[in-house]
Amino acid sequence: MIIALDGPAASGKGTLARRLAAHYGLPHLDTGLLYRATARALMAAGERLDDERRAVEAARGLALMDFDEDSLRGREMGEAASVVGAIPAVREALLEMQRSFASRPEGAVLDGRDIGTVICPQAQVKIFVTASPETRANRRALELARRGEKVDYAAVLEDIRKRDERDSQRSSAPLLAAADAVTLDTTALDIEGAVKAALAIVAERAASKV
Numbered sequence: 001m002i003i004a005l006d007g008p009a010a011s012g013k014g015t016l017a018r019r020l021a022a023h024y025g026l027p028h029l030d031t032g033l034l035y036r037a038t039a040r041a042l043m044a045a046g047e048r049l050d051d052e053r054r055a056v057e058a059a060r061g062l063a064l065m066d067f068d069e070d071s072l073r074g075r076e077m078g079e080a081a082s083v084v085g086a087i088p089a090v091r092e093a094l095l096e097m098q099r100s101f102a103s104r105p106e107g108a109v110l111d112g113r114d115i116g117t118v119i120c121p122q123a124q125v126k127i128f129v130t131a132s133p134e135t136r137a138n139r140r141a142l143e144l145a146r147r148g149e150k151v152d153y154a155a156v157l158e159d160i161r162k163r164d165e166r167d168s169q170r171s172s173a174p175l176l177a178a179a180d181a182v183t184l185d186t187t188a189l190d191i192e193g194a195v196k197a198a199l200a201i202v203a204e205r206a207a208s209k210v
């Protein structure tokens with residue numbers, strides 16, 4: 001079974017993806033890490049984030065050691081990932097890696113922006129996870145504070161709005177709910193409530209597609 005979770009920044013899709021993967025014993029790929037690691041490689045080499053040729057090289061050159069999650073989760077890297085993610089050739093360079101992950105015999109859980117629309121249009125279960133920008137900014141601010149980053153709520157909200165706009169307006173694989181995705185609004189839900197709702201969606205989808 002392939003479970004595709006898409007949604008904007010800090011909607012809760014990452015947490016839900018991890019929980020669903022653990023529940024069903026499936027491997028999980030957080031595809032945002034691919035874009036974050038590409039951005040970090042460019043920055044480390046002193047290259048511009050919008051240099052298409054260098055960005056594609058960075059995406060193609062990603063190695064397992066580039067996925068040290070902690071250093072990729074910061075505020076700056078999310079914004080930088082959104083910039084490289086707007087380059088169609090970078091998306092193309094990262095496509096096969098994601099499809100091959102999804103093609104494991106047991107299935108997989110992937111979360112990102114274009115999983116249900118581009119990477120795995122055949123996924124049995126597609127969930128579009130969303131929440132109000134203010135709720136997402138609150139969650140992201142808490143998460144950054146826990147990481148020890150200095151946080152200014154207004155700046156985090158501004159980041160979220162900017163990222164929503166860039167991710168939704170780009171020409172290639174914009175953030176979009178697939179036509180057959182179920183939308184899960186987590187604004188009024190805590191983590192356990194959101195997990196319960198997601199499990200119910202998966203159960204319903206899995207039953208209807210047998």
Ligand code: DC
Nearest residue numbers: 009031032035081082085112113114
């Ligand atoms: O999910 P995240 O916040 O880690 O993603 C960071 C950025 O990476 C996001 O703002 C846009 C880009 N991204 C993307 O374009 N496509 C994906 N499948 C995942 C992330």
